[in-house]
Amino acid sequence: MVDKWLRLRRNKSREDEQREAPEPPDADPAGAADRRHPDPRQAGAPQTPAPQGSGTAPPSGHVSEFVVPEYRVEHYDVPEYDGPDLESPPSLDAGQQSAPPRQLGADQVLGMEPQGTQDPRIVPPQHTPAPPQQAPAPRHAAADGQAGGPPQHGSAPRHAAPGAPEPGADRSAPDPRRGTNRYRRVVLGKPAAHVEPKPPPGDPYRPDTLFDGWSTPELTVRLASVRGDQHRFDGRPRQDDVVVAWHEPSATVVFAVADGVSSAAQSHVGAALVCRTAVNDLLVQLGEDRQGPNWTRVLQAARYQLLMRVARGREPDESDLAEATQTLATTLVAGTVAPAEGGGMHVTLVRAGDSSAWCLHQGRFNPLLSDKNSGPGEITSNAVVALPRLSAHSRPLSYTLPADGVLLVGTDGFGDPLGDGSGMVGERFAELAVRPPESRGLAHLLDFSRETFDDDRTLLAVWPRHRLSGGAP
Numbered sequence: 001m002v003d004k005w006l007r008l009r010r011n012k013s014r015e016d017e018q019r020e021a022p023e024p025p026d027a028d029p030a031g032a033a034d035r036r037h038p039d040p041r042q043a044g045a046p047q048t049p050a051p052q053g054s055g056t057a058p059p060s061g062h063v064s065e066f067v068v069p070e071y072r073v074e075h076y077d078v079p080e081y082d083g084p085d086l087e088s089p090p091s092l093d094a095g096q097q098s099a100p101p102r103q104l105g106a107d108q109v110l111g112m113e114p115q116g117t118q119d120p121r122i123v124p125p126q127h128t129p130a131p132p133q134q135a136p137a138p139r140h141a142a143a144d145g146q147a148g149g150p151p152q153h154g155s156a157p158r159h160a161a162p163g164a165p166e167p168g169a170d171r172s173a174p175d176p177r178r179g180t181n182r183y184r185r186v187v188l189g190k191p192a193a194h195v196e197p198k199p200p201p202g203d204p205y206r207p208d209t210l211f212d213g214w215s216t217p218e219l220t221v222r223l224a225s226v227r228g229d230q231h232r233f234d235g236r237p238r239q240d241d242v243v244v245a246w247h248e249p250s251a252t253v254v255f256a257v258a259d260g261v262s263s264a265a266q267s268h269v270g271a272a273l274v275c276r277t278a279v280n281d282l283l284v285q286l287g288e289d290r291q292g293p294n295w296t297r298v299l300q301a302a303r304y305q306l307l308m309r310v311a312r313g314r315e316p317d318e319s320d321l322a323e324a325t326q327t328l329a330t331t332l333v334a335g336t337v338a339p340a341e342g343g344g345m346h347v348t349l350v351r352a353g354d355s356s357a358w359c360l361h362q363g364r365f366n367p368l369l370s371d372k373n374s375g376p377g378e379i380t381s382n383a384v385v386a387l388p389r390l391s392a393h394s395r396p397l398s399y400t401l402p403a404d405g406v407l408l409v410g411t412d413g414f415g416d417p418l419g420d421g422s423g424m425v426g427e428r429f430a431e432l433a434v435r436p437p438e439s440r441g442l443a444h445l446l447d448f449s450r451e452t453f454d455d456d457r458t459l460l461a462v463w464p465r466h467r468l469s470g471g472a473p
Contacts, residue, residue: 071204071272073280074308078301183444188417188424191449197227198235206237206268209447213439216246218339219253220436220463224443228413229454239330240411240458241271243279247286253337254282256302257460259355259411261329261386270328273309274302274387278334286336295350295396298334299387302352306330306388321388329386331355333369333409337462343403345464350396353386356415359399360406363430365421368399406433407462413455414446425450436463 185191200206211224227238239260246253256275260267281301285293306324307316316324331353338346349357349369357368385391401407410418417425428445437445446457 071269071276073273073276073305076301076304076308078281078297078304081296081300186428186445186448188428188448188450190451192229192451192454195229195233197232200227200231200235200237204269204272208232208238209443210238210242211439211443212244213436213442215465215468216248216251216253218251218465219337219345220465220468221253221460222436222439222442223458223460224439224446225458226443226447226456228456229449231456237268238456239268239271240413240456241268241275242458242460243275244460245279245283247283250286251339252286253462254279254286254335255337255409255460255462256332256334257355257409257411257458258333259331259353259413259456259458261331264325264327264329266327267330269309270306270324270330270387273305273328274330274332277302277305278332282334282336293336293348295334295348299332299350299352299390299394302332302334303388303390324388329388331386331411333357335409337407339464340400343464343466344405345401345407345462346398347401347407348396348398349409350394352390352394355409355411357407357409358421359401360408360430360433361402361404363433365408365418365426365430368397403464403466404433406467407460408432409460411456411458413453413457414459416455417450417453432461436461436468 197208200208208227209225211222213220213222215221221244223242223244225238225240225242230236231238239262241258241260242256244253244255256278258271258275260271264270278298278301281298282293285297304316306328307320309328310316310323311320331351333349333351333353333355335347335349335357340346347368351357351369355369358365359368360366418429419426421430425448428448432442442459442461446459
């Protein structure tokens with residue numbers, strides 16, 4: 001009797017298990033799955049593509065694969081440099097004794113070459129500024145170093161959006177189109193027409209505005225990059241980029257600022273790649289047992305990354321150089337900032353192209369890299385020799401900035417309206433010498449409105465840490 005009861009119990013357990021077990025996919029009657037979940041997206045079920053070779057077609061509207069594009073720096077071994085001699089100074093070559101950097105005092109203009117260049121005499125902010133110079137026409141340089149015309153974007157004129165303030169209108173009054181006064185755009189001189197930005201291409205994602213800020217125990221960093229009005233009106237991405245990192249063992253801030261050449265279709269990708277590659281290579285070199293960074297290698301690594309982008313896995317050749325120049329051309333300023341005795345900063349810079357750097361000191365914007373303020377008899381040129389091409393003049397320069405100085409590194413979207421610093425733009429940005437602002441405050445100021453100046457703008461600023469408000473430790 002007991003054995004019979006046990007057999008009946010086991011049979012009942014098997015029947016219960018079969019009723020509770022889920023039905024296999026091929027046992028589901030036609031349409032049952034659709035009745036349970038008419039739309040898998042509404043039910044929250046993931047849509048998994050059918051395996052290849054299964055013979056089952058994916059449902060209508062199904063995306064079988066989506067790869068998020070990224071600015072991935074490929075693994076690389078920097079090849080031997082076979083381009084023009086970059087003439088790195090002996091103080092920066094590994095294995096040689098480093099010469100002391102130039103000490104820059106309050107009465108010196110930084111970055112002026114020994115052969116005697118003219119002092120631009122930048123007016124301090126407490127003085128009456130000189131009348132602003134007539135704004136030059138925006139320059140659009142071609143990727144191969146030849147001056148070219150601005151890219152054509154239909155028949156619309158520059159800043160052809162409606163809604164510009166009427167001449168003589170009271171711009172201090174609230175404007176319902178631009179939000180509260182606190183966030184209204186800063187106007188310097190005659191404003192540009194109001195532009196409601198169009199969405200840029202989303203592949204890859206590029207925000208209209210980027211800003212960041214932080215401090216190490218010795219240095220304070222602020223940076224911002226904004227899309228220019230012309231690119232906002234055209235719906236094109238911001239072509240500038242900036243990357244900053246801290247190498248903690250050496251207490252060194254490492255940075256790169258890039259300005260994609262307008263005529264290169266994917267220059268925003270090129271700018272992102274060279275910034276990440278240059279900073280990555282500098283961090284690697286600072287971690288090695290060497291006298292100092294090999295700056296030729298930094299530029300060559302950035303250049304090689306652009307070539308690898310178009311070579312797609314094979315060793316780049318001359319045709320890849322031509323393609324990279326046409327599609328990815330970009331300028332680059334890379335460098336390091338380290339604390340110096342007495343509260344100053346040791347700065348080393350190298351560049352390819354026409355982006356610039358300044359020491360803001362006692363109201364003066366002293367150029368560190370500018371070739372637009374050459375002395376008598378020197379030939380100046382606005383032509384851009386951008387990466388992946390290299391110029392023989394691309395050599396590093398080292399300075400020691402005073403304790404009350406500020407390092408500024410910017411693209412020509414900032415440098416062109418700044419000029420020699422004696423106008424409205426210089427007067428407003430001279431306030432940076434007082435104390436580091438909030439990061440969003442720098443972005444707000446950098447996005448100022450001024451007629452004819454519509455390029456992307458990027459600015460990196462570095463202060464000694466003691467310059468923070470209240471002398472924060």
